[in-house]
Amino acid sequence: MSETTTTTNARTRERLESDQQEQEQTDTCPECGGSLVNDTEHGETVCGDCGLVVEEDEIDHGPEWRAFDSSEKDQKSRVGAPTTNMMHDKGLSTNIGWQNKDAYGRSLSAQQRQKMQRLRTWNERFRTRDSKERNLKQALGEIDRMASALGLPQSVRETASVIYRRALGEDLLPGRSIEGVATAALYASARMAGSPRSLDEMARVSRVEKMELTRTYRYIVRELNLEVKPADPEHYLPRFVSDLNLSDETERRARTLVENARKDGLLSGKSPVGLAAAAVYAAALLTNEKVTQSEVSEVANISEVTIRNRYKELLEAEDLSA
Incomplete structure (x- = not known):
């Protein structure tokens, strides 16, 4: 190794040590050795222990505007929407607005339109470069449409x-329709989120x-080795009670009926939707609320015969537990 190279390496080490010492000095208070805190509101760096102002008149790297509500903040913000898996390009592409107006709000001419x-x-x-992206765009549109019709949340x-x-990436779609896989994915997602x-x-x-x-869905x-637990009748109760405009007391009684039936082993092998509907109907009878089997059947989308059979079993389990 030459003498020049040795000298250069020594200078580099000295500079790194000097920078490290300066960094340690800037992170601690020169008076008491306490930790420093950046006060972005006043543009100062102060000591968190003794209150010494180490630096002042610092540069504010935040926006130069102020907003007093969420709508004003969205209007003044210069960034786009966050990325989302609900769009085939994750929301990173640009869109051309449908309004035929220029930046000043003036209408465009016929040629410009x-x-x-x-x-x-x-x-x-x-926006769709190949068949895979077109497939994804169609499927995600189907998922959004069905989720809106079912009232499912954004998550x-x-x-x-x-x-x-994942199904598209692992090549699980050949031989199956786009709508079928999209519906199965939404059904599995709803069950995994506890809102089946x-x-x-x-x-x-x-x-x-x-x-x-x-x-x-089974495929x-x-x-994909999805961890989907069996549907619980209690997950259907809030929606059924809300659609039937029943009270909170009815929902609590329905949960008690389902819990007693679980202890007696009546839930095994039975449809959770039918049990939830029967529990709501039986709880409404116990709380003296007016609801018919046909109304519950319409909300739960099951037959009245199922409700009659299940609600009798639930009431018998309630009597045994009492």
């Missing part, structure tokens, strides 16, 4: 989008038959 329409068309074509839609992306929907409800808003949905869960 025609040009903007052509740009929108080509922009839409460029369920995000999880369903992730499940479909019955197969009949899913088939009603989907474009596939119930039998195809069942087969596809997706098996191939």
